[in-house]
Amino acid sequence: MASFERPIIWVHADCLTPTHPGLLAYPDAPAVFVFDEALLADWEISLKRVLFMYECLLEMPVTLLKGDVAAQVSAFARQHQADAIITSDSPSPRFREIVAKLRQSMPVTILEVDPFVDYDGHMDLGRFSRYWRTAEKYAFDVREP
Amino acid sequence: MSELQPLRREFASREDLIAYVTAQFPASAEIDSHASPIPGGRAAGLRALGAVDGAKYAATRNYLNGRVSRLSPYLRHGAVSLSEVRDHVVRRTPKRHESEKFVNELAWRDYWQRLYAKLGDGIWRDREPYKTGFRPADYADALPDDIMQGETSAACIDGFSRDLRETGYLHNHARMWMAAYVVHWRRVKWQAGARWFLTHLLDGDPASNNLSWQWVASTFSHKPYIFNRENLEKYTAGAYCRGCPLANNRRCPFDKTYEQLGAELFPNAPPEGR
Known part of the structure; x- marks a missing residue:
């Protein structure tokens, strides 16, 4: 920065x-x-x-x-x-x-x-279900406190 | 320094604050002068977060008296962040199946925000054609007064209208019912309803709001969303139907099967699309 x-x-x-x-x-x-x-x-x-x-x-x-x-x-x-x-x-x-x-x-x-989902690659935003197919892999990753 | 006129930051009470904000923002007070009982601030957001129970949320969230988080106003304004809310709930709910639904619903906000970054003001335009058998021009531009004033005589719709104006909050299921009523029963453009919600909802976010209205309208989904009395009565424990003049007079516009409603509301749509 x-x-x-x-x-x-x-x-x-x-x-x-x-x-x-x-x-x-x-x-x-x-x-x-x-x-x-x-x-x-x-x-x-x-x-x-x-x-x-x-x-x-x-x-x-x-x-x-x-x-x-x-x-x-x-x-x-x-x-x-x-x-x-x-x-x-x-x-x-x-x-x-x-x-x-x-x-x-x-x-x-x-x-x-x-970010909620720590992923910078391609996301298909056509429908939520398509987004979720990718996002789900990262959405439960908890950061260290 | 002389060109800047900072607003006050010290107030003796919430009433004092409300009086000051009313005087400083007369145009907003003119539109609607209610103060919500829901307080702003990160401290209040963290209190709401502390009360979240992932398992109970999953089991009861569709009921108007279910254990929903009411975090949306705080998330919308970033008083708490999506990631910290997720971290808190996942950490406190080690069994994944118990936190799954809650995290999935948080993801909807992330999805809408990503779409907003891509679409910009395009969120105000129909994403796709209506699947209702009607053209956009068949829908009225303005929201009828009786809906805005809560004077339709349908106790559920009038109750939701009043809650929206007085508290700035509606349960998600109530939002869906209200949106379906506006667009499909009254045949009003979803944009008119979306603007009304943004006027009042404390969590009013252009992306989440508009794209959800489009989902109900069918301009961002495969078919229109509708509901019937049985569905509403179940998830509200009959609270509205009991005292409703239309329900007791057999004039309830929702008291039909989905097949009947589909045929009445969308006479020009192919049956499989209803």
Whole structure:
């Protein structure tokens, strides 16, 4: 992993845990979460979902903002004179778009969350049963505590 | 610094927090202002994990009062991870056949996430044609108000609608029944139901949610999923049917055999596809 002097951690809604890989790798780095107001509006997200996320975030050492995610994360990075942004991976297309915007101003490192199935080879995703034929071989492998 | 306006992090009580979040997110409160009794946070997720019993889960998970884990909101937001939940349950359940079903159900989430990485916003489009004998244009675009308000008169459907809006949680079997009712009995596009679920479900994940709706609709499965009263009554211990005005009036739309329902709901589909 590349090493940075003054990274910030960008936390997004797929990894709301104090065991976030960015927080573990850089325990002293400032961390930020931005409620994506455009997404909340587009998807008509009700209050109870916002509250649930908020309660998760209150257990994390993270500054809470709302608004445009890329703009707010960039402003937070500038405020802390950051040289990099660390975040965790997500399959969401919106995540990819935000990362692309952030990369216009500084490096973004995407950390993996522990995989459920530790297998990098081909997976047939046509139907669950085909996926499971491969995944089953690894799905019961427990990591050492 | 002046351009950033951090939200508050200190609250005297949950009521205090709810009032603040309501004031900060008025558009979300306008959509629906209920606060779920299910608390957010990793600590709450770990408490739910501590209560998981793989063997009892396998035996009772299809019943609405079965020993399901209720971990889904915590998994969806990564408050607990799939791998740590698996590790915990497998370690505590040395007999593989007792943890097998639970791990298999965790794998569904892994599967949906892998598909999301591949399909992106394609999860909003029909993966395949409907196998119902109908074209997409035969399905309505919008969810009818009586379903959203819980005023269909079917006690089960109205109960699920209310639980969804008030708690942000539905048992998986209730989700399947509700989705089947929306798409097959009311002939509404699955996308309308999927959007409604994402509005309310605490575990609302676009991939798991949309692709499961597509499975019910038959745009991501070989045939449409339907249910009947006997099935619902069995897995709910009759809780809804007992007080239902339709059940007691012989007007229950689900009180038929699967053969009758298939012929009524999908008159244009070949019999083997029903």
